[in-house]
Amino acid sequence: MPSIAVLGAGITGVTTAYSLMVRGFDVTVYDRQRYAGMETSFANGGQLSASNAEVWNQWSTVLKGIKWMLQGDAPLFVNPRPGWHKVSWMTEFLANIPRYKTNTVKTARMAVSARAGLAEMAEKSGVDFDFSPAGILHFYKTEKDLKHARMVNGLLAEGGLERHELTVQEVLDREPTLRGDIIGGFWTESDSTGDIHKFTMGLARWLEAEGVTFKLGMPVTDLHVRDDGVYVECGDETRFDGVVVSAGVASRKFAQMLGDRVNIYPVKGYSITVNLDDAPSQAAAPTTSLLDDKAKIVASRLGKNRLRIAGTAEFNGENRDILERRVRPLIKWCEEHFPDVSTENCIPWAGLRPMMPNMMPRVGPGKNDRVFYNTGHGHLGWTLSPATADVIGATVAARFRRNTVQGGASAILQDA
Template sequence: MKVIVLGAGVTGVTSAWFLRQAGHEVTVVDRQPAAGLETSFANGGQVSVSHAEPWANPGAPLKVLKWLAREDAPLLFRLRPDAQQWLWGLQFLRECTPARTRHNIRQIVNLGLYSRTTLQQLRQQLALPYDHLAKGILHFYTSQKEFDAAQAPAQVMRDHGCELDMKTADECVQIEPALAQCRDKIVGGSMTPSDESGDAHAFTQALALHAQAAGVRFLHDTRIVGVEREGQRLAAVRVADAQGIVSRLEADGFVLCMGSFSADFARQLGIALRIYPAKGYSVTLPVIDPSQAYTVSLTDDEYKLVFSRLGNRLRIAGTAELNGYDTSLNLVRCEAIVRRTRELFPGMTDGRNARFWTGLRPATPSNVPYIGRSKIDNLFLNTGHGTLGWTHSCGSGRAIADIVGGQRPEVDFAFCGMDEPGAGGRFALRGA
């Protein structure tokens, strides 16, 4: 088949790679001058199967209300006269029941385990350089209430195969000695020794080079300006190059990997995807004193921050701001990340030479992505991965290549168009 992949982030590039390995003729279209320059550029760096508890959980509604007035809140809804935001928010509330939370954790864990194994196989096969560390992820808690509340979701994750062990505060410091700087704040933690970390941007660009060498065609600096539909098929997309010259691209199949912009594209074809941009922030700092810096990837539960070591760089990322497609840097939120980092690790950094970044993560209300078929016969979905795009990219790419080829993927997951619709509206596209 001739397949066009729409988007060259980590999900688009992994999709292109596996499609090409399956023998398809593949073209990737992206508006940026190279791969991985938007949401994949400076994310938290964690490949985190253990980060499987969705934002939408029974305790979330009260937290969101409490955080509404806080400019530096971990999850901030900026209420707007935006119908898509309100519809997303209503669906988010429906996903907060215990039953839906358990269901969503299962989907996220199953896809994460499959994806992490696929990433490891791909790394071994291609010797991809991306500052990866296979030292696990340590999730630490500074609130006894939150640590106690984490026990039940942790058991659900373990029930579905996630290797996750609860730890005392002293055990957390033994695993990552840099935490001795904040030992008095820590009440406990959880460790997933099989999780990893690495630079998603470096990975995406390295894999794109291998894909190109294998025959994948990349059309960079190319914007999608329209669609042409013929009955139940997408006949072509209209694109404009860097000079503004418009042309048509035809294919047997199209794979939608446009991140937060997927919903707008799908809407042109009468498909309703509940995807809304969740603006995340990251700070990248140089390692000043290696003896004081962490090497195990960490998650700070209270502030919803992740810490990864990328060679001689420290990457700290997190927070989510639902404020439309605004990509301006909010210095209050940036400085809050630096402040928390210095509070936890006072000997590690002075906060100077910090590089701030923000990106739009394509969030679904359930945190479960859309992967599979759409109601348009030749349009396939691989989008809506939220904060777990890097974690789920390799498994999603491999799965969508199977689906395009008419095969069922080897992972237990509620793929769109292949299973009965579940509660929660994830399959709204069927009736759209």
């Protein structure tokens, strides 16, 4: 059977490994971390949210970035220090503003289609990841934001998502613990939540038992494409029939090694995990997953004892530092909207979202017939990965065919 290397053991890499394995490939997954799901897939907002499919390519986003550039605790922070990578990415971001509506519809359609794939993986692997089908509630504090949400709702509907507008009372009926100056909301029954790290780790263990090889704690130092295969250097050199790059923000440098341009920028996001250590906090914490569109903050209940709160976007290069001024707004948000939840025991985290300038994942072949990409999912990796894994699995399968020849090597089925 053809051998495929997958670079990256986050949510996209592990779901890619699943998609390739069920199609009969011999799969090896590489990651520099010792365990699966230890970077951007470690502690995100927990939402499987087709309702959050709106891309960011709007002039309003640009104006907010300029307005908040010198405000360290702003929801969107852009380090004003210039850099070629940042400038090139933002130039392409601006060029994609005319495709805002089209790409939002495409993303929503992809997110809806991903649900069946996630359910299949969860059922086959039997992994427990604090899944909850409790829906997602968006709430709004200004008429301007609510009006924009109505426009977005039309785009989401084009993508096949059913989402309903709620009055203030209906918002509070959905989540009685919520406090604040709320004027309305939207409800998505079909969205859900779960612990991305538990899912990624659990699926990786199951795949390993099914025969997928995991080489973890082994950074890939170089890649070479030759006539007879792709060579991965990781202490020693190993030959594969093909490679899928699903390495998050590292995908850009791996693409350069392979002769491709994948203009991913690392957009840092923060989260806190509020440990609900006492009965009053457990009773006062939301059971419905929430998205505050004004603050760009999400909240998800993960089992009985944890509340995950996440948000913010920081354009500051490949910087993983956890800054108090970025964490503090998440704690204050919890104290404002859920005042009876104790924030004494909060665990902060920061991860780098791999974002393409058009806010769409890069899924498909590279210049060479042996090279493929499934990366650049931005803030929707947890939501989109089952769908993009299926697409890349089908793409790789279409390129290869089983053909036993002398020495047992596999042959590439060249495009006509």
